[in-house]
Amino acid sequence: MIHLACLRGNIGYWTYYSTVIKIKDLVTDNRVITVSESEELYTQNINRILQREINQSRIKSLKKYIKENDERFFSSLIVAVHKGSPKWSDIDLFERIEIDGSEINQEQVNFLGSKFGILSLNGDEEIFALDGQHRLKGLRKAYEEDETIEDLEIPVIFVIHNHNQVEKTRRLFTVLNKYAEKPKxxxxxxxxxxxxxxxxxxxxxxxxxxxxxxxxxxxxxxxxxxxxxxxxxxxxxxxxxxxxxxxxxxxxxxxxxxxxxxxxxxxxxxxxxxxxxxxxxxxxxxxxxxxxxxxxxxxxxxxxxxxxxxxxxxxxxxxxxxxxxxxxxxxxxxxxxxxxxxxxxxxxxxxxxxxxxxxxxxxxxxxxxxxxxxxxxxxxxxxxxxxxxxxxxxxxxxxxxxxxxxx
Known part of the structure; x- marks a missing residue:
């Protein structure tokens, strides 16, 4: 089991959990997989097409970047989690908090108190990347070749996938990949x-x-x-x-x-x-x-x-x-x-x-x-x-x- 310090937020339908995970915890035993490696969103024939969309040269470039660039940095992977028993535990804040001698009012304390917590994963979950599939594969390859990078911390955003609402997760996968405009x-x-x-x-x-x-x-x-x-x-x-x-x-x-x-x-x-x-x-x-x-x-x-x-x-x-x-x-x-x-x-x-x-x-x-x-x-x-x-x-x-x- 791993315990992840998180910030919890909400955008419309989705509650999300923003955290960091060490590379070794992310890729060992394929804890996080790609959409095409899961059968939750799409059938095997669709997954085969998605697999062909993976650009191997891009993965190779990302692997090299991770291994060789001391100033490496990634935007967050966005992953969906289902199955298993992911558990959220609130971290209570003290009622009275001062920053530079100025006390934070109770309304803000209450808001902050609902945002900090720990997300616990026992390993039985299936976690698949909705955004960042090339980055995930690049991280895998880099770790395979150089385990000294095991403690690098990768930003990850979790959303909770509901098997009975699979079309919502499919739509999120589509939006993240269809409308994300890469610099060119x-x-x-x-x-x-x-x-x-x-x-x-x-x-x-x-x-x-x-x-x-x-x-x-x-x-x-x-x-x-x-x-x-x-x-x-x-x-x-x-x-x-x-x-x-x-x-x-x-x-x-x-x-x-x-x-x-x-x-x-x-x-x-x-x-x-x-x-x-x-x-x-x-x-x-x-x-x-x-x-x-x-x-x-x-x-x-x-x-x-x-x-x-x-x-x-x-x-x-x-x-x-x-x-x-x-x-x-x-x-x-x-x-x-x-x-x-x-x-x-x-x-x-x-x-x-x-x-x-x-x-x-x-x-x-x-x-x-x-x-x-x-x-x-x-x-x-x-x-x-x-x-x-x-x-x-x-x-x-x-x-x-x-x-x-x-x-």
Whole structure:
């Protein structure tokens, strides 16, 4: 039997008990299980579908986070308990309580007295997670591999499940999972303190002399710049995506915060790329300063829905250049910069038409786009590049004239 110090509360139909449980007490003998491991809410065939919804890579990331991050923290698991004999015992408060010399009035004492208590579980209960199934599985895996974490305290909220009111618990399970909105896109980049790509994205927009300018960054929460925004240079999501290209690490690398010296060294990689781009195209600096009528190689720098404008002002174009940049060694960068300057990045021009632009932005042919820029820069000598371009032109009922040549 375990005894848990709790706060008791009520929201509508549900009385809940908020507590902490040590990892060993939570996972040993599967004291708490997932909904799909129970047959209380759903039948076996539904449970099989729920089981397939469990994301193993997410569990692996959570396991690593629990084991390796000293600043680990979780929001509460929400679990339903039924069967057995869970027992609530009130803890009586003294009638007279003073805080900093001020006495709490009797009404407040009575309220507090109904909230503190002990929840006792004898082990015969069935407890299943309504919210936090991935966290639960991550905790199991972490404890299997490292029992030294056994005393870590995990916040848990209990609700009492009534077998005769199973539809209410099903509805609660649905609400918790359907309406819980996870941070994503720009919001997640702003919040994440473990992902080094996110950490350095925030630093770029705070410290970099150009990317910190008011017009450098769109307020977009996605990677794209809104069509009605003709001033912003890039987006937070684009900076983040480029960081990940520059750092070239697997997904699990971004779940644990690296040492400060590693963060600094990766930040310098980010700075080096952006400094290179602004060195090659100083006109982009002027763009962030709202200088009008700018041109590069006698072509106007703009972004619009009629001609597409310059690929340099499109997040996809910036990511394209970042990808190419990673293919060049340090001693090759002078040649990279020289050739990059000579490329026509006009979307409706002869190079990018039908690949990036055809009266609107085109989202396919990612591999060909990357190969084409590398071909132009002399880094990719694929003899099939003209064949691929012919294919794309044919799809648009146009004839390719082998007009694209290396710089």
């Amino acid at each position: 896109g720009a919001e997640l980049i702003i919040l994440d303190e473990d992902d080094v790509a996110a950490i350095n994205t925030r630093r770029l927009v705070i410290e970099h002399p150009i990317l910190s300018k008011p017009n450098a960054l769109s307020s977009s929460k996605s990677g794209a710049i809104p069509t009605n925004d003709n001033k912003s240079f890039t987006t937070l999501v684009t900076l983040y995506s480029i960081n990940k290209k520059l750092y070239s690490q697997n997904a699990s690398y971004y779940t644990v915060r690296p040492a400060d010296d590693i963060i600094e060294s990766l930040y310098q990689k980010s700075v080096a790329f952006w400094n290179t781009l602004f060195e090659v195209f100083p006109e982009l600096i002027n763009y962030t300063d709202e200088v009008e009528n700018l041109t590069i190689n006698e072509k106007p720098i703009l972004r619009n829905d009629n001609s597409g404008g310059s690929l340099l002002l499109r997040p996809v174009g910036q990511e394209l250049i970042a990808n190419a940049y990673t293919k060049f060694l340090a001693n090759e960068l002078p040649e990279f910069k020289r050739k990059l300057r000579l490329i026509d990045f006009n979307l409706s021009g002869n190079i990018w038409k039908y690949i990036f632009w055809n009266e609107k932005m085109l989202g396919k042919e990612a591999k060909l786009k990357n190969n084409l820029l590398l071909f132009l820069l002399g880094k990719h000598t694929d003899v099939n590049i003209h064949r691929e371009m012919t294919r794309v032109y044919n799809l648009n009922n146009q004839e390719y004239q082998n007009h694209i040549e290396q710089i």
